Amino acid sequence: MKFNKLKNDKSSIRNKLRKISTINSAVILLLCWLLLSSTSLLFIKNYEKRNLELIGATLSTTLTAATVFADSYDAHTKIARLGNEGMYDSAQLVTREHLVLVHWHASKEQTGWYSRLLREWIYHKPLRVNIIHSDVIVGTLTLEGTVNGAVSFIRYSFIILTSGMLSVLIISLMLSEFLHRGIIATLRNITSSIHYVIHSGDFSLRIPGSPTSEFQLFSDDLNSLLMEMQSLKASLIRDNRSLAAKALEDPLTGLANRSAFSAHLTRLLDQQYAEKRFALLFLDGDHFKSINDNWGHAAGDEVIKTIGSRLLSLASEQDLVARLGGDEFAMLVSSRSSEAQLQLLMKNIHEAIMQKIFIADGKQINISVTLGYAWSQHGDTVASILERADTNMYKNKRTSKAQR
Template sequence: MKFDKLKHDKSSIRNKLRKISTINSAVILLLCWLLLSSTSLIFIKNYEKCNLDLIGSTLSTTLTAATVFADSYDARNKIERFGNEGMYDSAKLVTRDNIVLAKWNAKREQTGWFSRLLREWIYLKPLNVNIIHADVVVGTLTLEGTVTGAVSFLQYSFMILSVGMLCVLIISLMLSEFLHRGIIASLRTITSSIHYVIHSGDFSLRIPGGPIREFQLFSDDLNSLLMEMQSLKASLLRDNRSLAAKALSDPLTGLANRSAFSARLTQRLDQPHEHERFALLFLDGDRFKSINDNWGHAAGDEVLKAIGSRLLSLASEQDLVARLGGDEFAMLVSSRTSEAQLQQLMQRIDDTIGEHILIAEGMPVTTSVTIGYAWSQPGDTVESILERADMNMYKNKRKNRA
């Protein structure tokens, strides 16, 4: 499996883990950002309200004399001095007779939506402070708080907090990517091993365990499965070899059967060696039916086994001895390349087969075979050489009967 191609695949586990980590980190950081921002806003609100209360209390004490003596000049100077220092946005001093003694408003520039919302949230209504002299209310001071400092503080706080959260998110993703490498490496080892087994058929491979416990258990289970499959494959191969051997051998004599003989003959004719010929012998049992009739089929089987064993003892490693069925045998002779050598072999076959054969009852029986042969020729086919050997065998059988 080509893992390099999977890096950009949206369905790969690498991208799935990265997506989960990104969402998880983003949600956690967003919640932290909201919590810190909310805490900052609540703190700022309480601070600004307390600060305005303190300013109102201080200013009302300072303005007592000016209010009692209706000194609007002094009152206006004091209110302007505090206002110019940015302690409030507007102030108004009213006597108990509802006479406006002094009034001041800050020169506001165009404010944004955040400043307006923040002012409305912090200062739900103006602050009214009574000016008391000799336990008598002599006037009222009305103040509207300012949010200029709070806006600047919150803007810088939000900016620093956002940058910090972004850095934390990037570091979190980098750490997550580093930690996920172990998972990806373990999966890559397992999938590469399985991919190799599928394409090679080599079940002897064992998957190494990784540092992750779950993958270790998974690898152990896969190795157990590979061991079972290896054992099963070996058993199947043994069974196949056994079946192939049985399919190409005669169950009674252990010699090659007709199928194996035909395949070997076809191979020799299709791949002839230069200046090399071979002989095909046909051997047909004589009086075999009388042995079965007189001594039974078990005795006949013993005779067939003896014939096969004796033919095999006369053949060389290059030759092939086969039982074609019943009392018919055949030999592919490659070790004798001259007519004299072949005649000598056929004479030895006659002499060897003619020796006594002891059957199960301990009785000796004799039998013989009629042999026909044919030499291979250029351009031969399986049918042509078989036909010549068969005709020669029947010719000799008629001669023997005569």
């Protein structure tokens, strides 16, 4: 429909060639046709390859979290979303342990000989992008580019150029040097703009308008694509930041989870030669299973959230409170450096936890926890300090049972 309108448009290539057909010869027209065809083919090859590289670079960034945690569902969702939009024909995500997380193929592929030849000309081999996390390669993303857009672009480009040449040959054997320069200038403007976008990653650039309808339509389509890529890049950055934050947070209490706890403990142990010592506290709920059995899991969740908030209220800004799972909590205490200060903190924790918890319908639940702790020592590893704190906690739990 759009191309039918362009044929009747006074500013179209076809009508402009008719107006100036008496100026140039058929030979110049043929040379112009060959030049435009070659330029278009080289342009679309460069554009498709660079576009696939941009997609690979952007997609590798947003797949970092999914690759690290081997989350095949999240990775497949992101890859399939772009793939279904025609960004590529197939994609495969493999971790560094050679585990295939995603192997995605487009539901419909170009299978004709023309498409196969075009694919081999544009893409000599699949694009492979390393997934990097903390300067370490954690996986590889392999993409096979699509030629759907290239096929349509080349088909319409050749149809327009061939129709223009035949029309001008019938009307006149002459071609205007002015029009020739105008077409080349427009193509150069478009290719230089896209070249800048590919190398700079600045999707805010917009291709200026053209007085020729076909190139104006092409510029509008490219500008629409740039707008979509700009929006997609911003969305991927937001999603990546959100996933990174959620990966270190316990969904029930909002406290640090086991991964965040382990990472913070490792940092403290790496810095302990230059810092004062710290303490590791383990907290384990007493008879928590009976709360779920008697009051339901909703009440159990409310108890867990209350314990977490009470622990957080007693922690200093430099301390870390984490939920390790179930009714197990941990604290990395850097704000107390003496045994007396730590014992006072543990006493305050006992008193705070033993306060009644109100659940639905005004019902009250009494709870208690068993604590165990260990001070950091030079030469400690994560395993050694965890073992000392865990041993101390179970020792206190057995003592508490014996006293009852």
